[in-house]
Amino acid sequence: MNYKPFTIKVNATVTRADGTxxxxxxxxxxxxxxxxxxxxxxxDTGQN
Amino acid sequence: xxxxxxxxxxxxxxxxxFSPTLNPVSCTISKETIVTSGDTYLCIGTINSxxxxxxxxxxxxxxGLTAPNGQLISQVNPGDTSIRVNLYGTYGNSFPFEVQxxxxxxxxxxxxxxxxxxxxxxxxxxxxxxxxxPTYTPVTGVAxxxxxxxxxxxxxxxxxxSMQFNVSIQFI
Numbered sequence: 752m753n754y755k756p757f758t759i760k761v762n763a764t765v766t767r768a769d770g771t772x773x774x775x776x777x778x779x780x781x782x783x784x785x786x787x788x789x790x791x792x793x794x795d796t797g798q799n
Numbered sequence: 800x801x802x803x804x805x806x807x808x809x810x811x812x813x814x815x816x817f818s819p820t821l822n823p824v825s826c827t828i829s830k831e832t833i834v835t836s837g838d839t840y841l842c843i844g845t846i847n848s849x850x851x852x853x854x855x856x857x858x859x860x861x862x863g864l865t866a867p868n869g870q871l872i873s874q875v876n877p878g879d880t881s882i883r884v885n886l887y888g889t890y891g892n893s894f895p896f897e898v899q900x901x902x903x904x905x906x907x908x909x910x911x912x913x914x915x916x917x918x919x920x921x922x923x924x925x926x927x928x929x930x931x932x933p934t935y936t937p938v939t940g941v942a943x944x945x946x947x948x949x950x951x952x953x954x955x956x957x958x959x960x961s962m963q964f965n966v967s968i969q970f971i
Binding site for chain 2 (some may be wrong): 755756775776
């Protein structure tokens, strides 16, 4: 199967009831078909 | 987009979320440019929390339906080929259908009409559990096709909080 390499990223921002924000960058990240394909990064906290 | 509170790690064999909570929301879909024109699919969905809850996995579905989600009412032993669930009637009777029980997918082939499903264990390439699956473990049915699932460290939400997820797929 031929396909273009791609990267999936999941980021999140929590807005608390008092208006403060917490940014969770790249809480999940997977690279498929790239040179880094085997470097799957999952479940890193990613909290900024 | 739907989300759940189960803390297991996702597998390509999964067919549903771990412990889904609340109802799915519609996402805002757009095509963005990061490197080359239109190289990225972006899906944005927001949870508005009106209760104390945790979030540890999300999924993207081709349906906005809420998945049936009961619990085991008795433990499942490694050799068992039937499971007992509450909310039996919410799963429908269109056999066969798949259910997610922790990290294992089971194919429900029939039922007794009240609280017992007869299953094929270790379905969809998942690993049949070699240990006891305890009572109260969620038994999650399928609502549409889940084409992306992500697990991450637990985030706790309180009433009045909101959580926006940005899921991007960038073609390189």
